[in-house]
Every structure is written in structure tokens, then in C-alpha cells.
Amino acid sequence: MSSRLHGSARTTLAIRQAIQASDERLSVLAERYGINQKTVAKWKKRTEVADLPTGPKELRSTTLSAEEEAIIIAFRRHTLLPLDDCLYALRATIPNLTRSALHRCLQRHGVSRLPSADQGAPATRTSLKRGECALGQFHLGITEVRAKEGVLYLFMAVDRTSKFVFARFLRNCDEESALYFLDLLVAVVPFRIEVVHSDATLRSCGLPGSSAGSADGLLADTFAAQCRKHGIDYRPTESAERKNGVFDEATVERCRSDNHQHLEDQLAGFISAHNFQRRLKTLGGLTPHQFIERIRRQEDQRA
Incomplete structure (x- = not known):
């Protein structure tokens, strides 16, 4: 897969797929892959192996009303x-x-x-032509x-x-x-x-x-x-x-x-x-x- 992992990821895409496909206990999988049981439980609940986007779900300004x-x-x-x-x-x-x-x-x-000139944007001028x-x-x-x-x-x-x-x-x-x-x-x-x-x-x-x-x-x-x-x-x-x-x-x-x-x-x-x-x-x-x-x-x- 071409998905990129975030910098602090402790698991690869292959490990995540193996966790989702396994029926073993959380403690066994955590010890095998050297990760926390909470991490194992997180990937077992998900249906995808890509990282979720970070940041606010609704884009809005923190300084503008x-x-x-x-x-x-x-x-x-x-x-x-x-x-x-x-x-x-x-x-x-x-x-x-x-x-x-x-x-x-x-x-x-x-x-x-801004729309280009051929899209109907008004022409910008600093002076007018003679007679115009x-x-x-x-x-x-x-x-x-x-x-x-x-x-x-x-x-x-x-x-x-x-x-x-x-x-x-x-x-x-x-x-x-x-x-x-x-x-x-x-x-x-x-x-x-x-x-x-x-x-x-x-x-x-x-x-x-x-x-x-x-x-x-x-x-x-x-x-x-x-x-x-x-x-x-x-x-x-x-x-x-x-x-x-x-x-x-x-x-x-x-x-x-x-x-x-x-x-x-x-x-x-x-x-x-x-x-x-x-x-x-x-x-x-x-x-x-x-x-x-x-x-x-x-x-x-x-x-």
C-alpha cells in the first residue's frame, strides 16, 4: 500500500492487518509486536489500516468569528x-x-x-487611457x-x-x-x-x-x-x-x-x-x- 504512516507510528500496515485478522488475545498480540494492549484494541476495532486525519473535524478560524x-x-x-x-x-x-x-x-x-481575465475578471488599472x-x-x-x-x-x-x-x-x-x-x-x-x-x-x-x-x-x-x-x-x-x-x-x-x-x-x-x-x-x-x-x-x- 502507498499510505504513509505518521512519525510516531509503532505499527506498520502489515502489522495492523495481522492484528485485525487475528483472534488471539490482546496481551499475546501486544507482546508479539512490542506494543501496548490499547494499541492492539484500537486496531482491532477499526476496519481500515490507514491513520485517521488529525486536527479539528470542522475547519474554522481560531481568531475570526x-x-x-x-x-x-x-x-x-x-x-x-x-x-x-x-x-x-x-x-x-x-x-x-x-x-x-x-x-x-x-x-x-x-x-x-481570483478568476483570470478570460473568466470575466475586471481589468486592473492604475490610470485610464486617454479619451477613455x-x-x-x-x-x-x-x-x-x-x-x-x-x-x-x-x-x-x-x-x-x-x-x-x-x-x-x-x-x-x-x-x-x-x-x-x-x-x-x-x-x-x-x-x-x-x-x-x-x-x-x-x-x-x-x-x-x-x-x-x-x-x-x-x-x-x-x-x-x-x-x-x-x-x-x-x-x-x-x-x-x-x-x-x-x-x-x-x-x-x-x-x-x-x-x-x-x-x-x-x-x-x-x-x-x-x-x-x-x-x-x-x-x-x-x-x-x-x-x-x-x-x-x-x-x-x-x-
Whole structure:
């Protein structure tokens, strides 16, 4: 057999097979193979001869709470930022977060690798080409977060170029909430929104008129009409289902918090720190706000 033994093993695979096949007493087998009777009894009870895996049976962080892990996964999923940029952005919200803890968290949830460019990942730039207006390409997604007081829905929009983030916790995941969030997004974003890409999480939350597999339901028509009202091009996509299927499991993971207000306060702190304080390698060491201001100055100079 090709199975490897752990370093402290006192028995070989052949000895274990002989113990399991023998009807002799424990003391006889223990004396024959020079091992403890408890070791003999252990292998007699087992049906296999391979060592059992060590460590916890359920993988979880010893430093991060379930709530903090859900925030990390939601942020990574919606922003698609590299590991170090995620670390810089999230430390304001999760002070005890280390690079190794962040990497292990992303690995546990299957989002440690970003999709390549040919898989639909947004292009990363530190500046814009002359004559090109890349700001205003927003990706919109929804994450379900469970707290002790009940379920909240995290609506998050991320600009693909500047990494500017806008998010709100809403009580319901329906047509009215989606339209309300869109209106808030238009009012808050400091530049013109050109395109809104919405992934399959818009339908997975049970929005009315949006059956699985159909992107042309009542919600899609209503949401598109509201986008046109604001002069926005609406483009639904299946990218969320394709990029990471395990994210659906992460979105419904139970996050334990004292109350909804705690979650909302934590989200507000994260958004403020990310947009105005955290410097990102993706943006050439600038914060999203500084990057937007630089693009504005470039446009003014060209004008």
C-alpha cells in the first residue's frame, strides 16, 4: 500500500492487518509486536489500516468569528481585490486580522484564487487611457447575513475601476428593496454611473418574477426601467454562479451578532475606511477616493 504512516507510528500496515485478522488475545498480540494492549484494541476495532486525519473535524478560524468570516468572503466576492488589498481594506473593520488568517479564511471558502481575465475578471488599472471614461462600471450583488435578530440582506455595489464601494443592510430582498438601493447608489456615488452589472444573487434571493434560469422576469424589466430613468445601462450576468459556486454557501452561513445595529455600524466603518483611508496596490497605492479625484483632474486637464 502507498499510505504513509505518521512519525510516531509503532505499527506498520502489515502489522495492523495481522492484528485485525487475528483472534488471539490482546496481551499475546501486544507482546508479539512490542506494543501496548490499547494499541492492539484500537486496531482491532477499526476496519481500515490507514491513520485517521488529525486536527479539528470542522475547519474554522481560531481568531475570526463567523460574522467576520462572512464579511471577508462577501468583500472578496464583490471586489475581487488581491490578498494584500483585501487585508488593507478589512483591517479597519477587523483589527485582529492577519495576512495568514485572511489567506486561510479565503482557502476554506474556496475563494483564494481570483478568476483570470478570460473568466470575466475586471481589468486592473492604475490610470485610464486617454479619451477613455472607465469610471461608473458597477457590479451589484446581494449577500444574505443571519444575525440573532433575524436575516439581513447586504446589498453591495463596487465600481470595477476605482474599487469605490457602496453597501447597505436592508430588511427585505424584494423588488422594492432593489429599486431603493439603486436610487441610493445614484445619489451617493460621486461620479456618473454608466453601467450596472447584476449577478445571479439578484434572483437567488427570491425576488418576485425572477424564476431560476430566467433573466427576463418582472424584476429584470422593472430594474432595467429604473436604470434607464437614471441614464444607466443595465446588464445582467451569470458571473456569480460561474466564478464561485461555494459562495452561495458562505452567504447563508450564520453570523452571530448582538443586534442589527451592530452589523450596520460595522458596515459603515468598513465602507468609510475602504473608500477614504485604505491604499490599494490595484490603484497604484491610492485610496478609491484619491483615485477618483486623480481621474477627475485628468479629465479636467483634457477638457
